[in-house]
Amino acid sequence: MYRMDPIQYRLPQSRIPQAWYNIQPDLPKPLAPVLHPGTLKPIGPDDLTPLFPMSLILQEVSTEREIEIPEEVRQVYAQWRPSPLFRARRLEKVLDTPARIYYKYEGVSPAGSHKPNTAVAQAYYNKKEGAKRLITETGAGQWGSALAMACAFFGLECKVYMVRVSYDQKPYRRALMEVFGASVTASPSDETESGRAILAQNPQSNGSLGIAISEAVEAAAKDPHTKYALGSFLNHVLLHQTVIGLEAMEQMALAGDEPDVIIGCTGGGSNFAGLAMPYLGRKIRGQCQAHVVAVEPAACPSLTKGKFTYDFADTGHLTPLVKMHTLGSSFIPPGIHAGGLRYHGMAPLVSHVMDLGLIEASAVQQLDAFAAGIQFARAEGIIPAPEANHAVAGAISEALRAKQEGKQRTILFNLSGHGHFDMQSYIDYQAGKLQNYDYPAEEIAMALAGLPTVA
């Protein structure tokens, strides 16, 4: 006799998606081309071969709607996928809201976030095409630990440039990467020209994702057996994350419900895109009316305050130019604890769907994000990562609006990772040591003024 309220919607190993969903062929207007910073002409696949294996370069520009997931990748996914979808009934009760709140929980992966969805795929393709070593950067450490794990599984060496502020704040994240066998260096470092240039200006630099990308790209380009791996931003990375949304659709159907609002936090944009893109595909085809909301930190508000234009993906200006919402590649965001969201730009695909009016964006202050995270933890038991707290805050405010309006509403958000390696930020928050950051208008204006001019 089974009378419990369903709160978990699980799928068996056999329901791991067979293919990633690529939104590019469904877009009403194609993505702007990626430009060579010298010639300002579109780059071709060959320009990227020093950094990426050809399979990933082809995925970057693919116009196939479905891209088959290799069996070896699905086999590793089976360690934690399909990830659970939960209904947050206890949180609904605490909020006393008529809204139904669902969350897709990506913190069940061994590295604790959505990042292994792409780390495993990237390690697989690199190994297959002969790479011996991967170099990357990491902000909060979620991406670095995911790649370190994936490299351990596929027998690749792994080197990670970790943003200095996280390296200092999160020694246990670093330890996790080292347990997986990776080597970790604080960025900016004196190992690269890019790092030395920043240190010359400011020996106490906190670092940023933009700086760490420069260092990793520079180091990877030096060695033919070494490739570079990026944990967000690029089309192929977002593509690999679409397993989140594809599974969520099947699980929402199990729940007999349909989302009215879909929410994810955005830094580079990958976990948001992973949940949102499959739904946006439906939206473009007129099969879904949901509001899709990206929630970003008020201290680093690329979607709500940035400019949609060509910019570099890194601070050292080693990357091609990409069209995106940017705060300016020389902008170094304040040291908020949601290190994974401290990035000047937004993924071109996410920027593009924003420009097309398919999604909305809002910004949340640091203290509000932590307050939401603690409310969530006490109701649901799970401690969210500081990044994910932005999505939680977005979901709670939608639920409270539904209460105010006296309307039912179905909210689905992506709980992209747990906060087990971020407890210092919770200690600091509870001790009253964290602060909000005003929109850094002046620094951003300066950074935007320095952008390259593209006709």
Place this chain on the structure above:
Amino acid sequence: MYRMDPIQYRLPQSRIPQAWYNIQPDLPKPLAPVLHPGTLKPIGPDDLTPLFPMSLILQEVSTEREIEIPEEVRQVYAQWRPSPLFRARRLEKVLDTPARIYYKYEGVSPAGSHKPNTAVAQAYYNKKEGAKRLITETGAGQWGSALAMACAFFGLECKVYMVRVSYDQKPYRRALMEVFGASVTASPSDETESGRAILAQNPQSNGSLGIAISEAVEAAAKDPHTKYALGSFLNHVLLHQTVIGLEAMEQMALAGDEPDVIIGCTGGGSNFAGLAMPYLGRKIRGQCQAHVVAVEPAACPSLTKGKFTYDFADTGHLTPLVKMHTLGSSFIPPGIHAGGLRYHGMAPLVSHVMDLGLIEASAVQQLDAFAAGIQFARAEGIIPAPEANHAVAGAISEALRAKQEGKQRTILFNLSGHGHFDMQSYIDYQAGKLQNYDYPAEEIAMALAGLPTVA
């Protein structure tokens, strides 16, 4: 087309067990009675009412084989139960063993271990019988955070005495309890007579579970609205953990396999018992031939080196006398990182089945446990808790023996929790700062010499 090797065996929410399994009616010989330390006569339910609600006292001595799990408890279990059973195919490959290795993974609970299985049940019964506050102790912090979470769910206050060495080594475990709203005090403390007595002898005391139990019991007994909660050792606690083994049996059937060896780590005995007891019930009925192995730390070897006799459960001698394998209640184990295994005694039920010859025991050194944990992490992605590393070491050594003997063997072990809050121990291990501890023969001999004499 589904061609992946199955590695996960999941059950839906509806397959959460409806009843816990109580081995007591199946035992060929009953448990020795619990004695009043003054009269040396068996205690009755009324002796325990200052500390526990009546439902739990009755479970402690129940002779019902199946005890129904309340729907409210199963509803909370649904946050993470049924927990997954995995086949460790990548580990098998690394070990190059003919053995098949399965593990039940309890680290998926929000608090990260098996402890919420009983914490939720205890909070439920206490709330139902009118308690306002629970007091407990914690070693590594797994139990404390589980109870803190359960109290948050059921609207109870929670106070935790945390063993000093863990309090200092694991600030993030403490932070987790505080995020859930619990208050945490390092033990020994000056808040209780038991604590002050220890501090008077040794102001620098590292503490131990035995000391912290004395403090929690003393504090709880003072207030009629406050009850005491224990995270291991007692019959009702082990009972609540049997969901582990009950689910595992169903999952092993899904895998089409049967364990030849069943392994768990033992401190107080609860995660081991949770997996083992349902299988031992079958073993008693002649339906299972598996070897059942308890793996304990060499530094605190109650099953392999202790005496099976009456002793106190705590250092301050506030508890009744129970018959168990003990190293002597005044023995304070060395400060190994597997804080959850630093306890002088073994659960009476586990001690009893050991005495009946139904299980075996072995001891593992600290450095071997960590080496096993790192090998496991690199193969499977999951970082085990230092306690669980003992079970991992046991499983790996069984798999290597199978390889040596060239025999197939099916190994099932309980991965009782993750090590996300134990990364300092991995840092110390990798830096060569950890040590093995010889069997502390002299201290144990002294502690055993001081045991009470019971006819």
